Amino acid sequence: MKFSLMVNEGPYNHQASDTAYNFAKAVLEGGHEIFRVFFYHDGVNNGTRLTTPPQDDRNIVERWSAMAAEHEVDLVICVAAAQRRGIADEDESRRNGKDADNIAPGFRISGLGQLIEAGIQSDRLVEFGD
């Protein structure tokens, strides 16, 4: 089965990202396909490489990046939500006249159309958040 996931909450503050990650892992282990993981609302904060959690805790951002590297999972951050919250790749940073970017490896920034497309193309779109 082809799944897409939508993550609507930031890391650490809310369990949604952990649950989404565990769900994604189970999907892949079950031999299913992940079409896309779309990060929206505060969920875009899952994609900053500047996250520095205490060493004895899980690194949520690196965990997503590792999954993308290992399984070629498409991790998409919504551009409009990202702009509001200060998540930028090099292009976005330049376009908006900022002095830095912070996107983590394996993530890419794109539009809301990617979410709609995920809904159309996937057998199931599963949402994680409140």
Next chain:
Amino acid sequence: MSETKKMLYINRNAPYGTIYALEGLEVVLIGAAFEQDVSMAFIGDGVYQILKGQDTSDSDMKNFSPTYNALGDYEVTKLYVEQESLDERGLTVDDLMPLVYEDEDDDWAEKPSIVVLSRTELAGVMAGQDVLFNF
């Protein structure tokens, strides 16, 4: 993409306490370009999103309620409002914005977009969807 899916955007949150309503509406507007079979539901505090006479001037937040008037032009013409959610908040359909659309199959006659459904009826609408977006 030739496949058409039935998509329901479920709005559960008040318009200004959190950003879910505003960013949810942005998804609906972008999604309109994909020409799917789209509808919206307003349940719980979500009914406050389409309340008449919203005024945010004291809170420094953007009053985005006029955007709901544009939904008809985006061919989002089915706005389901849950009766029980209105009742529980002491509201009636007259407290809501008179949202309309122009029916191209009926000589562009202006028709109301809002349809009030009972909780049971709305559950039936949800069960008939391919994709649910929750905001």
